[in-house]
Amino acid sequence: MGCLDGKIALVTGAGRGIGRAVAEKLASEGADLALCDVKVEWLAETEAAVKGMGRKVISVAADVSKAAEVDAAVDAVQAACGRIDILVNNAGITRDGYLARMSEEDWDAVLDINLKGTFLMTKAVAKLMMKQKSGNIINIASIIGLIGNAGQCNYAASKAGAIALTKSTAKELASRNIRANAIAPGFIETKMTDALPEEIRKKMLDAIPMRRFGLPADIAHAVLFLASDASAYLTGQVLSVNGGMVM
Numbered sequence: 353m354g355c356l357d358g359k360i361a362l363v364t365g366a367g368r369g370i371g372r373a374v375a376e377k378l379a380s381e382g383a384d385l386a387l388c389d390v391k392v393e394w395l396a397e398t399e400a401a402v403k404g405m406g407r408k409v410i411s412v413a414a415d416v417s418k419a420a421e422v423d424a425a426v427d428a429v430q431a432a433c434g435r436i437d438i439l440v441n442n443a444g445i446t447r448d449g450y451l452a453r454m455s456e457e458d459w460d461a462v463l464d465i466n467l468k469g470t471f472l473m474t475k476a477v478a479k480l481m482m483k484q485k486s487g488n489i490i491n492i493a494s495i496i497g498l499i500g501n502a503g504q505c506n507y508a509a510s511k512a513g514a515i516a517l518t519k520s521t522a523k524e525l526a527s528r529n530i531r532a533n534a535i536a537p538g539f540i541e542t543k544m545t546d547a548l549p550e551e552i553r554k555k556m557l558d559a560i561p562m563r564r565f566g567l568p569a570d571i572a573h574a575v576l577f578l579a580s581d582a583s584a585y586l587t588g589q590v591l592s593v594n595g596g597m598v599m
């Protein structure tokens with residue numbers, strides 16, 4: 353018996369990194385999974401892992417920044433599963449650069465996927481959750497959305513926006529029995545952070561009181577808490593998971 357038995361969870365950006373760890377954690381607690389990424393091929397490993405736990409799984413392709421693709425993906429999940437109990441908006445990218453040299457393309461790409469993508473997916477799934485009269489939305493933001501960062505004005509703005517979107521969603525939908533919370537991860541070891549130069553990684557590590565980078569599993573545990581009834585009275589909150597880097 354898991355604490356998510358009978359629940360259907362949709363996770364975006366589930367092909368690797370934090371999204372994959374989240375999908376597998378929710379499945380390990382009994383949820384059936386709808387996996388979303390830009391291409392279904394990229395979901396094969398996550399799908400196999402979820403199936404290996406005896407859970408049902410459907411994989412759908414969508415670029416979360418495109419409304420038509422998001423709507424089609426949510427329709428496909430609804431047709432296959434009948435409902436969506438948990439939505440984890442995890443898909444996200446970085447296109448770092450200093451403000452003075454930031455191109456319009458890099459600004460738009462990050463805002464489109466990280467913020468507009470979260471809005472489009474939330475809007476499509478919330479319609480279904482309102483009909484169900486229940487639901488749980490978890491947005492993966494970032495500590496950078498709380499504190500800002502030199503060289504990441506686009507990313508910081510997108511994640512601060514995602515936090516504000518989370519709070520507005522929580523206020524609008526609380527009376528419909530739908531919760532919305534955000535997680536603000538610190539530095540987590542994934543492909544997104546692998547690309548950083550060694551000197552930046554060292555500087556980051558020095559700034560973490562727990563003296564280790566986070567793992568995707570650290571975020572997956574926090575998602576499980578927000579997805580479960582253990583957090584039943586929590587909405588509109590930002591849970592920071594960062595080894596003490598930001599307090």
Ligand code: NAP
Pocket residue numbers: 364365366367368369370371388389390394414415416417442443444445465469492493494495536537538539540541542543544545
């Ligand atoms: P990752 O390893 O790069 O994984 C991101 C996933 O999102 C990939 O599967 C990626 O697919 C997918 N994706 C990208 N653009 C998409 C789009 N337009 N539509 C649908 N899916 C898309 O990154 P991660 O580190 O696991 O990050 C996951 C989330 O955590 C992101 O929102 C990120 O901002 C946030 N976060 C990460 C850290 C960290 O330190 N790693 C810290 C704070 C917050 P592709 O194969 O197409 O790239």
